[in-house]
Amino acid sequence: MKIIDWYILKRYLATFFVMLLLFIPIGIVIDVSEKINKILAKKVPFLQVMEYYGDFTIYFANLLFPIFLFLSVIWFTSKLANNTEIIAILSSGISFTRFLRPYIMGATFISLLALVMGFFFVPKASKGFNDFRYTYLKSNPEIRxxxxxxxxxxxxxxxxxxxxxxxxxxxxxxxxxxxxxxxxxxxxxxxxxxxxxxxxxxxxxxxxxxxxxxxxxxxxxxxxxxxxxxxxxxxxxPVIYIAETMTLGELNKFIDKERARGSGNINTYLVVKYKKYSIPVSAFILTIIAVAVSSMKRRGGMGVNLAMGISLAFVYIFFDKVFGTMAEKSSINPLIAVWLPNIVFGILAIFLLRNAKR
Incomplete structure (x- = not known):
């Protein structure tokens, strides 16, 4: 691996984790300000509050993982472009495809991390997060x-x-x-x-x-x-709640059992299962789109790139939520519904990448 690869890879990972460290405390502060009255009124033990915010951190990071990744790549790539570092790299004879290699390596690392978290750690955090909310924070526990x-x-x-x-x-x-x-x-x-x-x-x-x-x-x-x-x-x-709290092995066994029973909620369970795979793959797609959008030096500077990035990230999340809900509530194949946002944005990534190369 060349020096330039290490340089970009370190910037990729460092910016992503710094973005997490910046936004997660903000999320915790907002959550505390909203719930502190109920926590004090119900005299929730301090240890349980700390466990809740540990679960909240994992749950929140997994929920907004695509946005954090997308914005972090756009941020540091725009800085490279504004400092004319990308022009210098490409002028030295390195192709745009070769320039992308450290980005793909970083996306691979983040993707594997998201995969492991989704299989084993996020389900446990989701259970603790929801248990605390429904036990202490809901005004009427019968809601659950x-x-x-x-x-x-x-x-x-x-x-x-x-x-x-x-x-x-x-x-x-x-x-x-x-x-x-x-x-x-x-x-x-x-x-x-x-x-x-x-x-x-x-x-x-x-x-x-x-x-x-x-x-x-x-x-x-x-x-x-x-x-x-x-x-x-x-x-x-509740069907969504139980599916989100299972590891991959537990979820597979549960789906087989429910299918044998003729359950009408199989699509809901399958959506949760397929998302465990589709979200990590989105790391590659969003990385390519972010590089293609932010690798050019623009007159508006970094602000234009960030505005485009935020818009695309929220459109992606909108597609993901809409098609996931449609798969749960209608006859649409869950596999197609869950992967359709990745397919659409994958095509967009190819188009933007070709345009960026030119």
Whole structure:
């Protein structure tokens, strides 16, 4: 690797991490100013507050990773252009493609870092971040619940709860139906169902069971009864929340299980899975666009490049959010929806790169 490669690569990585160190504290200060009253009112332990802002840092950095990368590349490349360093590099006989090599190396490093973070660290941070918000910061914890949850828990068993609260691990108006072929074998009803973490059982309050018989139905009832079912509270939590808190291996197993159950929320889980791969790839696309936009010395200086960069970055995020939501709520293939922004901006990157070479 030549000196010029090290020079650009160090500037690439240093500017990116400095950008993170500058904006993350700003995000934390804004978040503290908004939530300090609720934190003090509910007397949240200091250690939990510190853990929350540790998770917030990872969550916030992952959420705005494309913008940070894009702006950092535009910033230091515009400085190179304004100092006529790029002109000197290209005048020495180095081609524009060769000039891009340290940028691609930097994008590879950032991409691998984002991949590892998305697979293993971001899910844990997302869980801690959301748990804290819904436990201490939401004025009504009942907000965090699923409404009208239907699930097939085995080949012949189906459950229903009218609502399920993840914080309290409690559901209401619980029904379980057991079939043999097309015939109902028995049906269990309960006013509420509560998860017991100590022994992995459920407590059914207002329990009744109707067993269908040839000569007549058999009724059984009790004020309260414990059961061990083959489903866990995570099966009843909000779909986006649970998907974001799983590592890649856990998410793959969860998707296979939900597909076998015939879940109607598979697209939502697949969007989260595919984004784990698409976001790191965007590092290469955004890097090429940023270099192509900012490598020319402009009359307006660095401000023009930054304005163009911010506009393109927000358009990219807009496309990403819109197509992700469409995949979750419609019949659009999740793989196509998640990768379409990268495809569109990849074509844009090729066009801008060719124009920059000329």
């Amino acid at each position: 619940q699923n409404q009208d949850v239907y699930k097939q828990i085995s080949d012949d068993e189906y459950i229903y709860v009218s609502s399920f609260n993840h914080v309290q691990k409690r559901g209401y108006n619980f029904n379980l139906e057991k079939f043999k072929g097309n015939q109902l074998v028995y049906k269990i009803n309960a006013g509420s169902i509560t998860w017991n973490e100590a022994d992995s059982t459920y407590t059914l309050a207002g329990y009744t069971k109707r067993t269908v018989g040839k000569m007549g139905d058999v009724l059984e009832s009790a004020p309260e009864k414990k059961f061990k079912f083959n489903f866990v509270p995570d099966d009843l939590t």
